[in-house]
Amino acid sequence: MGVRDILQRIFTKDKKIVLCGLDNAGKTTMVTFLEKGTFVDHTPTMGKETTEIEVQGIRINIADMGGQKDFRSLWLGEMKDAECVIFMVDASDSERFDEARGELMKLSSIIKEKPLIVLANKCDKGNIASLGEIIAALNLQKCPSFEIFPISCKTGAGIVEAFMKIYYKLTGKQLTKKISPKALTVFDKGGVPLTSTSNEDVLQGGLFAAITSFVRESFKTELSQLRLEGNIIIFKRSRHLMGSIVIDDSGNVNIDDAESGLDELLCHLENMCPELEKEELNTEKIEYLVKQYSSNLLN
Incomplete structure (x- = not known):
């Protein structure tokens, strides 16, 4: 069982997830990794792209929101009927943390009501911010609840662990890896x-x-x-x-x-x-x- 197979066991009923974050954070790259199990480079998302994943006859909708300034006003409305919000940040680009914090705080009315998962992407790069530094920079301690995970949408590191937590947030059930090779x-x-x-x-x-x-x-x-x-x-x-x-x-x-x-x-x-x-x-x-x-x- 590969990454795609593991993730296909995560969801047991209709769910909608909204994936947002600044441009160049790696959002669309992650969606493609979930589908194909490997890295594929992408051009920036314009507006919104919806990916449907069929899981035992059930559709899972991932709303991948464009991160450019012109499209950020679309995020809040898209989240109203979502079960979970994923905010992705480029852990290697600390110069944009203030900008990311500002955009995240605009979502405060929604993230008070829904599970928030923060993904610190590009952990495969050198000289990245620690999770503690990202929590402080994004002012996450002011969020009612959140989980943060280091991942790499290029190498695949941490992606399954992060989505196992998303599964728990959505269903209250623990998910175990099905292969667990020695x-x-x-x-x-x-x-x-x-x-x-x-x-x-x-x-x-x-x-x-x-x-x-x-x-x-x-x-x-x-x-x-x-x-x-x-x-x-x-x-x-x-x-x-x-x-x-x-x-x-x-x-x-x-x-x-x-x-x-x-x-x-x-x-x-x-x-x-x-x-x-x-x-x-x-x-x-x-x-x-x-x-x-x-x-x-x-x-």
């Missing part, structure tokens, strides 16, 4: 491991060696799964990379979901690393991207 490993196309991440010591001992051997043997066979030591190891291949995911062999995790999540990760890496087309491999970049993205999958 480990993820990404290999080059020759089967050499590039980076691994895990939520426990599952890769210690002989298991990691077995995974590496399994990946290399997959060139000769049609094998895509291996059961070993109470684990299921799933293997997938993309154009320039390979990956493995380790899940518990207890039947609690849907194998199709795990395969989908791994495939989505590899597609994201291919998208974010265009240099792979030139047979150039930046191991540090891949390691960083896997660490950022895996927060959506690992507990």
Whole structure:
């Protein structure tokens, strides 16, 4: 199960969410990440764009509001029938915090009545403001209630965690990640491991060696799964990379979901690393991207 699949389990009935914030905060980029599971660059939104997400036959409407000055007057009216307000701020652009605070305060009559989620985007960049600094700069302590999360709409970091909180605000129910893999490993196309991440010591001992051997043997066979030591190891291949995911062999995790999540990760890496087309491999970049993205999958 990838980011899209996780998010599709979040909503259980008709909901409307309004997404607002200054121009260039990354709002439309986030909506696209929710749909496609990877980064897509965008031109500024003009007015409003509505995205409908089908979830088990139910429509979820995300009203993505343009952040340019000419369109900010539209925000308040759009929020009147919304169940949740999301305000996005560029955590790397502290020079615009005062402007963001002014726009947020114009919404005070609405955010007194509705859940407010503040997303501090672009946490993948260096020299960003801390959450405490953003809370102070936006004067959020004056809001009756709010939650703030660091995210990156480019790398995917924190997006699922933020939307799990939105789910709780909307329904009062906790949402758990459906895959919760024990480990993820990404290999080059020759089967050499590039980076691994895990939520426990599952890769210690002989298991990691077995995974590496399994990946290399997959060139000769049609094998895509291996059961070993109470684990299921799933293997997938993309154009320039390979990956493995380790899940518990207890039947609690849907194998199709795990395969989908791994495939989505590899597609994201291919998208974010265009240099792979030139047979150039930046191991540090891949390691960083896997660490950022895996927060959506690992507990």
